[in-house]
Every structure is written in structure tokens, then in C-alpha cells.
Amino acid sequence: MQTEVIDSIKFGILNPEDAKKLSVVKLTVPDTYNEDGYPIEGGLLDQRMGVIDPGLLCKTCGARAKSCPGHFGRIELVRPVLHSEFSKVVYMILQSTCRNCHRLLLSDEHIEEYKGALTKLEEVVVDVETDAIEDKVEMGSLPMLKRLKNMKKCERCGTPKGKLKFSAPTYFYVDDYKLKPDEIRDLLAKISIEDLQVLGIDSVASRPEWLILSVLLVPPVNVRPSITLESGERSEDDLTHKLVDIMRINLRLEQNLNAGAPQIIIDDLWELLQYHVTTYFNNETASIPPARHRSGRALKTLAQRLKGKEGRFRYNLSGKRVNYSARTVISVDPNINLDEVGVPFEIATKLTVPFYVTTWNLDKAKELLARAEYPMVMNVIARDGKRKRVIDLNREELIKELQPGDIMERQLMDGDITLFNRQPSLHRVSIMSHKAKVLKGRTFRMNYCVTPPYNADFDGDEMNLHVPQNLEAQSEAAYLMSPQYQIFSPRDGDAIITNNEDGITGMYLMTKEDNYLTKEQAVYILSIAKVYELPKPTKDGLYRGRDIFSAMLPKGLNFEGKSAKSPFVIKDGKLIEGVVTKETFGRGDNKLLVKIGKDYGYDVLKDFIFQTAKVADAYVTLMGVTVGVKEYTTSKKLEVERVRLLEETFGKIEELITQYKTRKLEPLIGYTLRQSLERMIIAELNLVRDKAGETLLKYETSEDNAAVEMTRSGSRGSVLNIEQMTMFLGQQATLSGGRIKRGYYTNRVLPHIVPGDVRPGARGFVATSYYSGLAPTDLFMHAVGSRSSEVYKALLTARSGYLYRRLSNALQDYCVDSDYSVRDTNNNLIQTVYGGDRVNPIFVQFQKLEAHEKS
Amino acid sequence: MAKEDKNDRYLVDYGEPVGIIAAQSVGEPGTQMILRSFHLAGIESTISTSGLPRIIELVDAKKKPSTPITYIYLDEKIGKDFDKAAETLKKINEVRMNNIAKRVLENFSKGKIKVILDRQELESEGVTIRQVASKIDKALDLESKVEDNGVVVNMHTRNLKEIRAATINMMKMLVSGVEGAGKGTIRRDESTGEFYLVSAGSNIEGIMQVDGVDRTRTTTNDVFAIYRLFGIEAARNSLALELKKTLKEQKISVDERHLNLIADAMTASGTIKGVGRHGLSGEKHSVFARAAYEETLKHLIHAAAFGEVDPMRGVTENILVGKQIPIGTGSVKLVIKKGDMAKIKPQGGSK
Secondary structure, three states: OOOOOOOOEEOOOOOHHHHHHHOOEEOOOOOOEOOOOOEOOOOOOOHHHOOOOOOOEOOOOOOEOOOOOOOOEEEEEEEEEEOHHHHHHHHHHHHHEOOOOOOEOOOHHHHHHHHHHHHHHHHHHHHOOOOOOOOOOOOOOHHHHHHHHHOOEOOOOOOEOOOEEEEOOOEEEEOOEEEOHHHHHHHHHOOOHHHHHHOOOOOOOOOHHHHEEEEEEEOOHHHOOOEEOOOOOEEOOHHHHHHHHHHHHHHHHHHHHHHOOOHHHHHHHHHHHHHHHHHHHOOOOOOOOOOEOOOOOEOOOHHHHHOOOOOHHHHHHOOOOOOOEEEEEEEEOOOOOOOEEEEEHHHHHHOEEEEEOOOOOHHHHHHHHHOOOOOOEEEEEOOOOOEEEOOOOOHHHHHHHOOOOOEEEEEOOOOOEEEEEOOOOOOHHHEEEEEEEEEOOOOEEEOHHHHHHHOOOOOOOEEEEEOOOOHHHHHHHHHHOOHHHHOEOOOOOOEOOOOOOHHHHHHHHHOOOOOEEOHHHHHHHHHHOOOOOOOOOOOOOOEEHHHHHHHHOOOOOOEEEEOOOOEEEEEOOEEEEOOOOHHHHOOOOOOHHHHHHHHHOHHHHHHHHHHHHHHHHHHHHHHOOOOOHHHHOOOHHHHHHHHHHHHHHHHHHHHHHHHHHOOOOOOOOOOOHHHHHHHHHHHHHHHHHHHHHHHHHHHOOOOOOHHHHHHHHOOOOOHHHHHHHHOOOEEOEOOOOOEOOOOOOOOOOOOOOOOOOOOHHHHOEEOOOOOOOOOHHHHHHHHHHHHHHHHHHHHHHHHHHHHHHHHHHHHOOOEEOOOOOEEOOOOOEEEOOHHHOOEOHHHHHHHHHHHHHHO | OOOOOHHHHHEOOOOOOHHHHHHHHHHOOHHHHHHHHHHOOOOOOOOOOOHHHHHHHHHOOOOOOOOOOEEEEEOHHHHOOHHHHHHHHHHHOOEEHHHHEEEEEEEOOOOEEEEEEOHHHHHHHOOOHHHHHHHHHHHHOOEEEEEOOEEEEEOOOOOHHHHHHHHHHHHHOEEEOOOOOOOEEEEEOOOOOOEEEEEOOOOHHHHHOOOOEOOOOOEEOOHHHHHHHHOHHHHHHHHHHHHHHHHHHOOOOOOHHHHHHHHHHHHOOOOOOOOOOOOOHHHOOOHHHHHHHOOHHHHHHHHHHHOOEEOOOOHHHHHHHOOOOOOHHHHOOOOOOHHHHHHOOOOOOOO
8 A cells, every 4th residue: 555655845955064964975085996996985986875786785774786775975075166057046146135234135115015916916826725736926026036136236235236247157256356156155145034035945945055065965876887898997987987076176176275375276276176066067068168088078967867858857757667568560460359469479478467366266376376387377476575486396385375465476368458559659549458369479469450540550560568467457458448449539539440451442342232242152251250140142042242241230220321422321230222431431420430339339349340350351352352563554545545634734834834935924813923833833733633533533444453443442542542653653742842943053953954944844743654664854853752752751750749749748737627627737727618518529429420310 | 426418428527638638639640741731732822831830830829920811801891892802902911112112213422312113013002102202201200202203302411321221211111001911912702702801911900990891800810919909818719720720721630629728728827828848838837847848957956946846746747756647547536534544444455
């Protein structure tokens, strides 16, 4: 049970006195190891700060490297230095306070002006009887700080402020006199608690004089472990290097002070000490050169460890690494249900699931524990939390000791809940729960109908598998994350898990108007769907494809929708009219999947998708659907048509160009003549592309053309795809979206082109096809287009990735409250009722369907 | 709970992480926007920024859109009359001196500037030379005279700098139209046969003061202009509408509830705030959430110096420390009456 919970975390600054108490050793020797390779006492790897070598014992807590948490040491600086990161805060305070009376420059009544407004706000916050955290009122309000900054003298004692100059990172001047850190410390120390409060500083957590460092805390050795190279040479961490530098200068400064060296030398060393401390905290401090390693590489100091994508925050704290997970290549298996995943046997033997031993399952547990082969128990976690590995030697003993309350870790078995994920995890359906199905082979197997949410394909994609390790996680995974509950996307309520690819092609071919199956075929197909009842045959003893499809529909389903050309009608669980296409299942309102989901529930829907896909696959396999060169061989007629179309378009464009040259062209509103010509040409070229598509469909009417059939069914490929292969590629576009332009030294893309030529061919229109082969200039244009699109893609993925990161970061805390309002972490109201009507976007299609049915 | 309503199953439940879902709904298709806008380039004559750049611009709460556009509707009486519409357009069209000037002659020895105006341009913009001259007198406080084909300004000085400065100022001067209204065109709504104007500026405040403009329908894609003129509620609607329009253009269907939530979140404070580090994310309560997002050092340093408290109520900060996040099923807490804890006796099994 969780006994202590982090309620809140307060930030502050370490008091030098506290730092002394916190540290276990004062470091005095600016070195690491002595000649024997043993850590120097009082050196930077003093064993009182913890150990990193596995065999050694920590001299403070006596634990071994693994369990010793590490202990802080300290360096006592002989002269204080500024913490460069805080110098802006120091500047703000110095600017706001009087250097004579050490109070805020503003008189009490002027402070009241700001305070007054603020306390009022405080009352409001306290008044509201909510769970809200009392807003820590920002006393240091911006207008007040601005006023303080511009004040010339103290309102209390009348002392002029003098010219305060701050020169980044650590220098302060008053009327050209350089303030020493100890002088700044003295000034800061005299400021009262009340005045600090007005500035917004909580003086319990952070007294400003603590910002000037006199004691430097040295992190434990395990924070900056040294590495032993193969040669036996020791290589120290960057932080250790930096600390050595600090200590060395500190020692020299001390010696010089004791020897009574001239002030100039002292000041120089002091400044050098300041430099080393500054770079120790942040080696990317502006306006000072970064400290470098011997090799010339800039050192990675404290700030660099925290910052950025690979920093502690984003890499280690926001991103967690987990156990109980596996990763391998994925491949298809249409015989696996949507909510299952095929797990390789090898993985199943290594992943474990907790088995909670109770009084009621003790016998079963013992039986399982006794097993010496898969599925067997790998570990036993006794009630005291001790984990014991089960090996042949101790098995008998463990069985004897087994008691209710123990937890056994058994190997993954069929039916276990797992989480399946593919990166990038762009939306919540990128990770769903699947039931494990242990199989031979070395890849994860999945149904291809669940690939769209993961955006997966099988060209070598890898996916991750996680095993939830407690009952709460398992049940949440099973009841919230299972694919059948994710069929409809929360984005717009459309089905995102649906029949696709061959799952549509097969259904389309089978349900065609005049498609009949022999008895053998019908029996085979139906047996795939586990339907053991034949529909009524026709007079010739044949079976309609439509009836086979009907056999898979839920009993009593009534539905009216659209398919390719005709309406799609199902009455009492029988397909009466229409062909199954992508559109039947697909996106938008009034779709078959929405209807089934609404009337029969997700489990029926899931099985429906699974069965139809499986049957469709079987049908396609039985009948054979293949795409070859024959699909893309143009007929003579089409070739003639192609030439005619292009000639017509080129002629029109030629005419436009002559009109342009003779200034007879009527410009479009808002465009110059030149731009108008360009737009008109592009419009013509787009028109010819569309016309070519239409022509293609007009001439390629044969149902033997598998490519066209696939396009018709909507399962794969568009008219444009076929068009590009059989007729012409069309216009190649560039990054800016326009036609390809410029090139060598003149206004042309290739040396084969007359400079200034604006005709289609000269500007990236490819009139040849993949089938006919590209003309040399066309090939070049095509390469330009491809490269351009590649660059464009890379550019926009980066942009959209950043947009997503920003959006999710800004919105992640908003959730629906118990009164169905949307609130942020501070209970601020964002929406009074979610979406204005509380409707879950997942169900918008359901609602539309309901409205449709009622009318 | 009241009797179960059949419609209840279509409603969101307590704890639903609607923010994350909204972010995902807009973020995920962002990758799809890429290819689509690529293939469709050049078909429609769009003058405005669209697709991903537009979404980013809106969500960032940029003060000025990169392509401001105002849709100016006309009063019903003149809406179907092309000539009247053209007349109104002339009143709005931003015309500057350099748009109508053919040649500028600076005579430094006599201290005079002569601007020869383009008659054609003058005519098409509906401005007379006399008007130009009086405009120069009034707006720039200069002395000008109308000459046959232009205006002559007498500077009464031979100072080169002054004359050149006056010329530059004069060329920038607004001759007619509304400041910041941009150049417009007339379009016709095919369904109603009504004429309306589209102009490439966003000074709706100025445009709405022009006679013949229907103030109730005239609108712009400049969210801040709407905010300044109509207030935050209108800005919120405009923001949501622009997001909707942009996604629709890209043929990406996203439920409007998600877009409304984004618009609401951006405007809930009373001003428009972007989602980035200078907006919503940068003003979060949690120090950790801010530090884990961007500008890690800045936030940690500030928190330490001022003694800030992280209330640990958001998602990021709880993930950082390894606690359950207070969202979705994690938002459910077990509550027990104060005295009742004692009544519960531990029963066997695990601790």
C-alpha cells in the first residue's frame, strides 16, 4: 500500500550552513587518485562520498556501490563567488533596494498601492471553497518592478541610487566601481523579510545572500562516475574535471591570500575562480568561452545534463524505461483475431505475468509451480517482498513454502493481456491491448485490419509488447484499450479499424451482381467463417456471392447505405442490393460498421470485421487476383486518346502563350498578366489529368483488369496511380507548389530547353508514362519532383511533430471534472460543459445514425 | 444517479482526458496534411496561407496572420449591383501615392517635388488630382499645387535631407481607401448572386465604417483584429472557425469539439494565448511541467530563487516522480470518513 504520497514540492536555495551540515567531507586536495591508483583522502573521489567500484564499501554508510545512495562533499571557497545563473535575480534585487538603508526604494504607502491590489486578489482566491491551491500571489508584479527599476533615489532616506550596471554573466558596477561578490552578499543580507516578500521572494526557502556561493556542494561520486578504459587508464567525468579546476584555483587563491600577495593577483585569481564556478554550473553561459576538455570538446556540466531532448528531464524523467517488454518485427496473420497478437514462443518464455496465490487457488498454484517446462513459474515473490528465482534445485522447497499472499511470476500464456505499440505513438490507438497467442516463429503476428491505427505495415516494421503487471492495469487494459473499443476514432467518430486491402477486394468481387459460386466453393468459403449452414441455391445449384456475405451478417440487421453506384440495402440480415466497397464500411456517417456497432455492440462488430476479412482473403485466394504488366498495357484506342488529349491541351496552352505575347490575354482578378498565364496553364494541365482519368475509366471497362477493379472497390490504388503508369505522369511540382523553374544560368531547367520557355514540357510536365518509359528530359523532371517531395516531407514532419508536442503539452492537463466541466490543474474553468453538449466525439456517428433513423 | 437515459452512453465521463485527445486529433493528421497539400497544389486559387502553416499560425496566436483577408459583405440594397460594389471597393481599396505616381521629379535647387500621376490608375481608383493635392496639404502639412498631369510641392527649402524625407513620406501617403485594408477584389456568390469583396488586409474596424458595408456579416481571418473589435468571445469563435476551415480545406475531418476546446483553452484567460512556451505551456502552475517542456534552466532557477511550490497536480510532474497521473481512471480517489478508518480491520493476504 502506498503510505506516503508526494503532495507538493517546494523549491529553494541551499543555505551555506545547511550545505556544510549536508556534506560528509570537506575536500581539500584538488586531485583524484594517488600514484597507487587509490582515491586520495580529501580528494574528489574520496570514498566517504560513496563508491563506484563494485567490491568496495562506502566509508560513510558502509553499503556497497549498488545500495549506497552517495553522499555530498563540499568545497569551501576562500572567497565567495556569484552563482551566474542567479545573477539576473541579484540584479533585480539590487535595483529595487537602497544601498544605504537596505530597504525597498518605494515608500510604504507606494508599496501599499501594489499590495492593496494583490491582497484583494488573495481574498478572492481564499474565498472560493474549492479544491484549488491558493494561488501564490505574485507580489513582485511587473509594473512595480518596472517602477523600481526606473527610480532614481530612495523614497525613504533620499539616497540617490547611483548608476547600477550589470554586465553578464557576473559583473556588477555602481558608478563604475566593481562590486565584489562579498560586498553584494553584505548588501543582500541586510534586506528585510517583508521587503523580500513584496518582491515575491519566500525568504524561508531562499535568502538572496545565499545566491552568493561560499560553500560549494560536491555531488557524490556515483553522479560523476569515472570510467576505466581498456588500457587500464582512468577517465574522469566532466564534472570531476571541472571540480578539480575549481579546487586548484581555490587552493592557489588561499595560498596567495596567506602569503599576502598583491591585490591584482588576488583579483585575477578570484575572477578565475568565478569563471570556473560559472562554467561548472553552465558551460553554455553567454559571453564567456566554454571550458574545454583536453581534446577540445566543450565540457558537459550541470546545466547541460538537465537541458534539452537528451537532458535529464526529457530523456530520463519524462521518458521511462520499463521491464516486462519485448520488441520484434511484425508480420501478418489473417487468422488471428483483431484483439489478439501472435507472440513468438521465445518471447513468451521470457515475459512473465504475476499469479496471485490465494487460499482458493493454492492447489492450482502449486501445480503450476511444479512444472519444469513451459508454461512454468520463473520467480516467486514471497509476502515479505523477497524475490526468488525458481530453479530445479529449489522448486520442491518453494512449493512447500508457498502460501496465500505470495506472488508467482509465470510465463506468458495464451489469453494474457498485453499492450501492443508502434512508434511514433501519435494518438491513443497507437497502443492497444491484445490477448497473447503464443506461436512458433520469431515475429509478432497481427491481423491486418488493425494496422491503420498503428500506421503499421509489414515491410520490416517493429513493434513493442508490454505485459501489465497487476490486476488493475490488466483490467484497465482489457476493458479500455482493447481494439474493439477503439474501432471508432475519437477524432471524428469514423471507423479507424475496418476492412481494408484484400478484405475489401474479396468482398467486392464476391458480392458482385452476377457472381455465383459452386457448391464446393460456397462450402469452403462458409467454413472459413465457421458458418455451417448453406444458403438457398439457385436453380442451377449455384450459390449467390451475396448470400454468402449475408451469412456473415448479424441476424436481423436492417441497413440502407451507399455503395459504388447503387444503393446498398440489407434487410433482415440479407444483402438485397448493392456491392460491398470501401465506401460501405468506410468513413462518414451512415456506414455499415456504425450500424452494427450501435445495434449489436463492439464484440459482434469486431468479429464481423474479422470474419469478413478472413472470408474475403479466402475468396481472393480461391479466385486469384493478381496485378501484372497486363493490367497496365494500354489498348491502341487509349493510346490514340492519350495523344489526342495531350495535343489538345498543348494546343490550348500554345494559344494562351500567343495571347500573352500579344498582350491579348485577359488577366485574372488580382494577378499580373504573367501570373495569370501561369495559373491558366496549371489549370489546363490539371484539367487534362482529370480528363485522362475519366478516359481511362471509360476505355478500361473490362472486369478482368485487376488494377482497375481494385480501384473500383476502393481497396487499393487510385485512378491517378493507374493513369501515371499507363498514360502520363503529369506535372511534377516543386517545394513551393508551382511548376519546376530556373535551372542553369538562364531561365530554363535543362540545357535542352530554350530559355524562357513556359510550355508544359519545359517546366516539368511529364507526358510519358511508366509503362512507355520516360523520355530523358522527363526522367530528369521526375527526379526533380521526387527529390522535392522528399525534402518537403522531411520539412513538414518536423514541423508537425513540433506542433503536436506543443499542443499536447499545453492541453494534457485538461480533463472532464465531476460536474462535466473541463478544468485545468488549478481548477480554472475552460469549458462549462465539455463541447457544449457533453457528447463524446467517438459517438458522433452513432448520433448521426440515430437522427437518420428517426427521420 | 437519475434513471439511465439511452443517450447517456454517448456522453463523456468524468475524468475523460479531453485535452490530450483534442491535441492528438489535431496533431496526428498533421503528418497527413503534408502529402495532401502537395498533390493539390495549384488547383484552387487560394491566396491565403493554408494547411499546417496556417494551423501553426493560429495555435501560436500570432498577432498578425501572414495573409490577412477580410470578407466584406455589402448592404442588401447594393449587394446585387456590380457597379455599386465596385464603388464601395474603391472607397476601401488602400491606394498609396506610389501606386498612382508615374514619375517623381525632385528639384533640389528650387526646392520642389513634382509627381507625375498615372491617369489610368487615377481613374481606376476613382481619385482626382485635386484630391491628391489636398490630401498632401492636409496629411503632410505641405504646400502643393495642381499642374496639368500631376502635383507640385513647394518645400521652401533647399535642404536635401528634408526634400528627400518629404518625398519618401509622400510616396507612402494614403491617397484613398482605408488604412490597412489592403487591395481587394470583387467576388460573386454563385448561390445567391450577391457580390462581396475580398481584401488582403484586416482593418475591419476601418472597413466597417465605410458606407454600404454590412457590418453584421463582414469578417476577417485575423483573430486579433476580431478580438480588438468584438472581444474575447468573438475571438474564441473566430479561432475555432479558422481552425475548422483550415482542416476542412485539407479534407481532414476532426470533430469540432476538439477545435472548440483548443480555442477555449487559448482564450479562457480573457486574452488570446498561444500554446507554446510563451503561452499556455509557459504559464503552467507546475515548475516541473514547465522545466520538462522548454527552457528547463530558466524555470528551475526562477523557482529556486523565489521559493516556488510545485502543486503536483498535472500529468508531467507526476510522471517525473513516478506517481499515478490525476487524469482518466487515475482521477478517481478513494474517500473515507474521518472516523471510519479505525473500523476497518486488516484481513489476511498481502500487505
